[in-house]
Amino acid sequence: MLVVLVPVFTLAFVPDAEKRMDAAVLRQIETDIAASSNMSPEEKEAELEFFRRMPISRIMASWDAPLAPLQEMFAPMRATYAVFQWMERIAWSCLITVAITLLVVGVSVALSLRSQIAQYRALRIGWPVLRTSAVIQVVGQAVLIVALMYWAGGLWLNFYVPYLILLPVIIAGYGVHALVKAILRKVEDDHPIPGEVVAKAAAPELWERIESIAKALGTDPPDRLVAGIEPSFFVTEHPVTVAGTRLEGRTLFVSLPMLKIMSVEEADAVLGHELAHFSGEDTLWSRRISPLLGKFEIYLQALYSGLFVPVARFMHFFWDLYFLSLRRLRRVREFRADAVGSTVNSPAAMARALVKVSSYCDYRTKTEQGIIEKPAVESDLQLASQLEQGYPGFLSAFASDGDSMKSGIIHPFDAHPPMAERIRKLGFGTLEILQDAELQAPPQRTWYDAIQQAGELESVLWAKREDELQKYHGLAIAYRVLPETEDEIAAVERHFPRLIFQNAKGDTATLDYRSLRLSTSELEVPFSEISVMSLEKVNDKPQLKITHMTPDQEKTVTEKFFPCEFLCEEGNLLQLFEKYYGRHTAVRPGASGK
Numbered sequence: 001m002l003v004v005l006v007p008v009f010t011l012a013f014v015p016d017a018e019k020r021m022d023a024a025v026l027r028q029i030e031t032d033i034a035a036s037s038n039m040s041p042e043e044k045e046a047e048l049e050f051f052r053r054m055p056i057s058r059i060m061a062s063w064d065a066p067l068a069p070l071q072e073m074f075a076p077m078r079a080t081y082a083v084f085q086w087m088e089r090i091a092w093s094c095l096i097t098v099a100i101t102l103l104v105v106g107v108s109v110a111l112s113l114r115s116q117i118a119q120y121r122a123l124r125i126g127w128p129v130l131r132t133s134a135v136i137q138v139v140g141q142a143v144l145i146v147a148l149m150y151w152a153g154g155l156w157l158n159f160y161v162p163y164l165i166l167l168p169v170i171i172a173g174y175g176v177h178a179l180v181k182a183i184l185r186k187v188e189d190d191h192p193i194p195g196e197v198v199a200k201a202a203a204p205e206l207w208e209r210i211e212s213i214a215k216a217l218g219t220d221p222p223d224r225l226v227a228g229i230e231p232s233f234f235v236t237e238h239p240v241t242v243a244g245t246r247l248e249g250r251t252l253f254v255s256l257p258m259l260k261i262m263s264v265e266e267a268d269a270v271l272g273h274e275l276a277h278f279s280g281e282d283t284l285w286s287r288r289i290s291p292l293l294g295k296f297e298i299y300l301q302a303l304y305s306g307l308f309v310p311v312a313r314f315m316h317f318f319w320d321l322y323f324l325s326l327r328r329l330r331r332v333r334e335f336r337a338d339a340v341g342s343t344v345n346s347p348a349a350m351a352r353a354l355v356k357v358s359s360y361c362d363y364r365t366k367t368e369q370g371i372i373e374k375p376a377v378e379s380d381l382q383l384a385s386q387l388e389q390g391y392p393g394f395l396s397a398f399a400s401d402g403d404s405m406k407s408g409i410i411h412p413f414d415a416h417p418p419m420a421e422r423i424r425k426l427g428f429g430t431l432e433i434l435q436d437a438e439l440q441a442p443p444q445r446t447w448y449d450a451i452q453q454a455g456e457l458e459s460v461l462w463a464k465r466e467d468e469l470q471k472y473h474g475l476a477i478a479y480r481v482l483p484e485t486e487d488e489i490a491a492v493e494r495h496f497p498r499l500i501f502q503n504a505k506g507d508t509a510t511l512d513y514r515s516l517r518l519s520t521s522e523l524e525v526p527f528s529e530i531s532v533m534s535l536e537k538v539n540d541k542p543q544l545k546i547t548h549m550t551p552d553q554e555k556t557v558t559e560k561f562f563p564c565e566f567l568c569e570e571g572n573l574l575q576l577f578e579k580y581y582g583r584h585t586a587v588r589p590g591a592s593g594k
Contacts, residue, residue, distance in 0.1 A: 002310035004098055006141045006148075007091035013152060014084050014091075018057035020155050021080065025056045057081055087147050094140045098314070101133040105318050112325040116285035116333075119325055123292045126322075130296070130315055134303060135179060137311045182302035187294035192241040193253060194464070195228025196457050203451040210252065213272050213344055219279035223249035227256050227451060229384075229461045231364045233357070235274045237283040238290065250278060256448060256458050257384070258360055261391060262353060263443035269350040270357070273341030280340075282333045293322075331417045335425050347426045351433045358419045359398040363391055368469060375481075377473045377491070384462040392442075399434040479586045483513075496580055501566035501573045509566045509573050511580055516546075521559060524551065527584040531556065535574075538562075542574060 029051050033044050059070050060081040071078070105126040112122035200207045207225065214221040222235065226242055235252050252274060259267055277283050296319060303312035342350035367387060371378070416422075420430045433439065448454055478495040481488055496513040508519040515526045525548050532547040547558045563574035570576060 003137060003314035004095060005310060006144050007094040010087050010091040010144050010148065011095075013148060014088050017151055017155050018055070018081070018084055021077075021084075022055040022057050025074070025077065026051055057084070061085060083147060083151070087144060090140045090143055094137055094144075097133050097136045097140075101129055101314075101318075104129050106321075109318065109321045109325055112322070113328060116281065116289075116329060119329060120285055120288050120292075122325075123289060123296075123322065126318065127292050127296060130318060131183065131299060134299065134311055134315055135176070137314070138176060138179060138303075138308050141308070141311070178302040179299070182295075182298045185298050187291045187298065189291060189294070190239050190241055190246065191236065193226055193228065193251070194230065194461065195226045195242060195253065196461075197242055197247075198225045198227045198451060202453065206447050206450045209268065209447075210271060210275070213268065214275050214278070216344075217272070217275055217279040217340065219275060220250070221275075222252035222278070223247075224251055226251055226253045227454070227457060228253065229257055229458060229465060230255055231258060231357075231361045233258070233270050233274055235277050235283055237287045250283070254447075256451070256454055256461075257387060258357065259446055259448040259451075260388070261356055261360060261395075261443065262446060263349075263438075264445050264447060265345040265349040266353040266356065266443075267447045268344045269341040269346075269353045271341075272344035273337045273350070273353075276337040276340035277333065280333055280336055282337075289326075296322075334416050335422065338422055338426060342426055347428070348433075348436065348438075351423050351426050351428050352436060352439050354419055354422055355399075355433055355439060356395070359395050360391065362398065363387065363394040371469055372473050372476055374473070375477070376487075377470050377477065381466045381469065383466050383469070384458065392440075396440060399439065478513075479583055482587050492583075496583060499568050499570060499576060501568045503562075503565040503567070507566075509561075509563075511573065511576060513580060513583065516577065518559060518561060520561070521557075523557065523559075525559060527581055530581075541565075544574065544577070 030048060033039065033047055036044065039047070056074055056077060059067050060074065060078060062071075108122035108126040112119040198206075203225070210225065211221045224242075224247060226240070230253070233254055235250065237250055240247050240251050252271075254271075262270070300312060300315055300319060303309075303315060338350060338354070341353075344350075364387060367383070367390070371381060371383070423430055423433055451457075474491065475495050478492045481492060483489040483492045492513050498510065498512040501509040501511065510517040514528075515524050517524045525546060529549040530546055531549070532545075534545045535542055536545070537543070541562050542564055543560060544563045545558055545560050547556055549556055563577060564572045566573035568576075
């Protein structure tokens with residue numbers, strides 16, 4: 001609970017500060033009374049006794065009318081004691097805000113465990129409370145830090161640095177600016193889906209089956225069916241973008257390669273599972289809750305970037321609590337969807353479908369990872385045929401692996417419970433399903449065959465996926481290879497080509513994957529010879545200082561220049577130097593730089 005550190009410290013500091021100020025004022029009063037010639041010894045003693053019994057801090061804080069003349073007498077001290085009083089009030093305000101936040105948000109989180117409606121309402125109540133609390137903490141604690149830096153230094157260390165208090169003022173201003181910006185920032189609520197909308201005319205039998213399952217579940221069918229090659233089935237009511245078109249309403253996504261490996265009965269179970277998320281209003285509440293969580297996340301990022309880490313961690317505590325509630329209800333709704341899906345045909349079909357979905361996700365991930373780890377980019381991946389031909393053998397190995405049921409399912413909108421637990425909820429042991437003969441048998445009939453031009457669509461999507469993999473693979477190689485052969489050098493230079501920059505004076509800088517050369521010094525600076533590097537502001541411009549060995553290895557020299565002044569079509573030298581030198585340090589972890 002670092003969020004209470006500054007207020008608690010303030011509450012400890014203020015009484016000590018008042019005590020020190022009271023003592024200093026009392027000493028002056030004693031000196032003045034002792035030097036007075038208008039008072040008898042008895043009057044002096046009575047006056048001293050009064051001020052010893054009634055400290056100045058109590059006098060200045062009192063609302064009693066009889067003390068008003070004394071307050072006027074000590075008017076020069078009024079501002080100082082008022083600052084101490086306001087420090088206490090602000091500190092208590094911060095602490096009370098923390099307590100109220102803990103109570104209100106804690107209760108709302110507890111209530112959110114009851115249902116999705118309760119979860120949504122809890123966020124609707126808790127989010128404004130958290131947002132307001134954070135603003136109070138940022139502003140209040142910034143004021144306290146400013147006051148503490150001034151008065152603690154003066155009273156405890158006997159020195160004042162007026163300009164030093166500008167630092168927390170600037171930090172506080174930046175923090176408030178970041179929070180206001182976060183409040184006004186719009187949450188992106190669009191989800192691109194690689195695939196194609198399947199019209200009813202293109203798959204009439206499949207659409208008829210989807211509509212009949214939806215009718216049996218008492219829910220409306222999806223507004224659209226999207227087919228793609230992603231290893232997942234899912235439904236959503238979020239806006240989606242398919243082939244560049246933004247679409248609203250209910251969307252059902254089906255995976256073409258996974259439809260190939262499932263029998264109609266198994267695919268029906270999956271469709272029933274997904275449509276159950278519509279009938280259970282899971283997608284409705286996800287759509288309503290997501291923007292609130294998005295705002296929450298943006299707000300947290302603003303707090304961390306605003307240097308108010310204790311406040312950010314306090315907010316993060318509630319973020320974790322809300323996600324605990326979300327995960328619990330997600331488990332409940334996944335188990336419910338499995339149970340509904342099992343009624344479409346049979347629990348065994350649902351269980352087999354879960355195994356196939358999980359195993360295919362695992363196989364797809366391992367296959368693509370294997371491609372990326374190869375030493376060279378292949379021109380023709382044949383990824384679709386690799387997956388299709390290799391999956392039966394992988395499924396057999398998957399079924400015999402005791403740890404396979406720990407695998408998860410890829411899903412773009414939420415997490416799923418462990419596979420073994422889901423199968424147990426359906427009434428089966430994992431071994432029982434894994435040894436089911438129908439699991440290994442090739443499907444006799446699939447819904448893939450019911451989609452017109454499914455093969456052509458798949459080919460287009462696999463071609464795009466292979467292109468993405470090849471580009472990523474090439475970049476991965478460039479980041480992990482220290483090139484020696486011509487082919488390796490060409491592979492690196494494809495992503496890190498030689499660039500020439502120029503500044504307004506006509507000076508040039510040449511950058512490649514291994515070094516930097518400045519025309520002003522005519523010395524090549526190999527990345528491997530850089531010993532110290534720093535970036536600092538000079539005349540409000542970033543200046544890069546690089547210390548490196550000379551080519552003859554006899555001495556070190558330091559280059560100083562303003563990299564942002566050197567430009568080329570790809571950008572400025574600072575941006576691209578960070579990228580190129582970053583590649584070097586990734587390949588050569590031993591390279592140093594500060």
